[in-house]
Amino acid sequence: MRKIVLTTIGTLGDLHPFIAVALALKARGFRPVLAVPEDHVAKVKRAGLEAVAVLPGFDTIRERIGLSESEAVRRMMSDQRYMLEQAVLPSLSACARTLDALIADADAIVASTMVLAAPIVAEKRGLPLVSVMLQPMAMVSALDPPKTPDFWMMRQRPAGKIGERWNLLMYAGFRQILHRLYADQLDVVRIEHGLRPRGAMRMLEAGREALLTIGCYSPVFAPLPRDAPENARVVGFPIFDSANGGSCALDPALEAFLRAGPPPIVFTLGSFAVYAAGDFYREAAEVARRLGQRAILLTGERETAATDSDVFACAYAPHSHLFHRCSVVVHHGGIGTTGQALRAGKPQLVVPHMGDQNDNGHRIARAGIGLVLRAKHFSARRATIMIEDLLRDPSRREHAARIGETIAQENGAETASRAIEQALGQGQRVRAGRPEPKPIPA
CATH class of the missing domain: 3.40.50.2000 (Glycogen Phosphorylase B;)
Known part of the structure; x- marks a missing residue:
């Protein structure tokens, strides 16, 4: 069975789509292994899948920070930078080591954009990376930019080139800020894995460097923008719905x-x-x-x-x-x-x-x-x-x-698993020097 490592961090809204896709991959004959926060390991196993902790649980993180449960949640919700710096980056090196060992015998790694270690270890191992965009705004589109307080300056759905160029300029500014803030932390981990320093300019570019980029939401909700990565597909919402990983009947x-x-x-x-x-x-x-x-x-x-x-x-x-x-x-x-x-x-x-x-x-x-x-x-x-x-x-x-x-009528998990299987097959043929076949229609 071909092993695929799937990794995500965050809430149940991040975890459930990955469980759904993993179950669909398992049904297609793959051996999916999920690398998730410690809090989610038991749930993944109850769903019938292999799981490894790749990030400490929330209680461990908040105890290190020194905040109560409600205080930590409020602080992280009010400040996305605080969440990144306190919950994600402190565990980046350990996360990369765990993933590196886990993917040693894998055929691919499927990762959400918040798992910053995934592109690093994929590059080190020469392993195909499938980038999963759980939200439309993760596509980093100048034609359909996010509408959030942090992106208040973006021109929404620009009709002309001026608005599009403005949005591209704003994204370039964000990349510069990310590079200034986090280049050293990312490069330390890259060097630990024998890679050259690269900085943080590409923190927003995981989808453009992956073998395949999957939007795990419905195209009815957010169609694929024209400036999305060429390898991108929007597959629908992968549905998994259970409190503990088992039965999902109503009380x-x-x-x-x-x-x-x-x-x-x-x-x-x-x-x-x-x-x-x-x-x-x-x-x-x-x-x-x-x-x-x-x-x-x-x-x-x-x-x-x-x-x-x-x-x-x-x-x-x-x-x-x-x-x-x-x-x-x-x-x-x-x-x-x-x-x-x-x-x-x-x-x-x-x-x-x-x-x-x-x-x-x-x-x-x-x-x-x-x-x-x-x-x-x-x-x-x-x-x-x-x-x-x-x-x-x-x-x-x-x-x-x-x-x-x-x-x-959509089946996001099945469509995603089929796209992953197809992309891996094409990737193997390309590496073997054979021509890439035409994609199968969605």
Whole structure:
């Protein structure tokens, strides 16, 4: 069996697509091994896959930083540079050593863009690198740039060359900043592995240097921009949906609540922002009361308790079994939750807290199937007005349902695994001196 190492770091929204793709690769006869944070190893193994820890768990990181759980989450959400410098870079050398040993007998490495060690060890070993873009903004497109606070200066969807050139200039500025800040740390690891210093100018370029670049989201949500890497494909959302890696059936108490009345509004903050939720769930329960609607609160806590007869709170519920039975999905804008809400065909109120969540929310609003309310502005009064608008607008509901029908037909994990298999076969033929065959249509 041909071994493929898949590596990602981050939240469940980062982990679940990799589990889905790994399972699809396993079904195609490969031996996938996941290199993930320590927190996720047990879950991957329960899903029937091999797993190795490539990064310390969150508790280890926050204890080193000296912050409580909620303080660490708030700090990382408010400052992406802090997250990179405190959670990712301190473990870069150890991560590279672990990956280097793991890929010694592998045929390829499949990596998310945040695993900075992956391109280093792939280059050292001469191993094919498949770069996975979990969010549309990771494509680093001048024609479809991110819309986030950090990229406020970008021209959105520029119609002419002036706007495109402006965006290219802004990206060049970002590369210079990254180089100035992180070149030394990256080069230390490169030198440890016998490679020449290269700096950090290419931190945003993993997709352009890979054998294959995969966008693990739906082309309905974000079509491949014209200036994407030539090797890029958008394959759809790879779906894996389980709290612990095993069964993903709904809890009987939640099932009973759903059956007892009309479709509720669901409120969730995913698997990271939930630990610094503040008043979000208290305000959410108040929204339901003001609207006279039922609600489900996915709180991330261990306890499962009903706040009252019309508001049900639980730690987690598999989104693919829940969202399609709700009226509106109110969430943080993480790519995993966004994909599940799109697939369910429901209007969305996105409450972004950090990074790509802002861009994902903007795309939902731009598609005409939802609204965006910044996390610091979330209140029962504001959310009530916006959710009432979503509930009363049949055009948004119908449009969301049509998009959901299309996305539900996609199989991102299968398409990604097939693309990886094909790319590896082509790569072998090219290295053997034979002509590269024409690509199989998606």
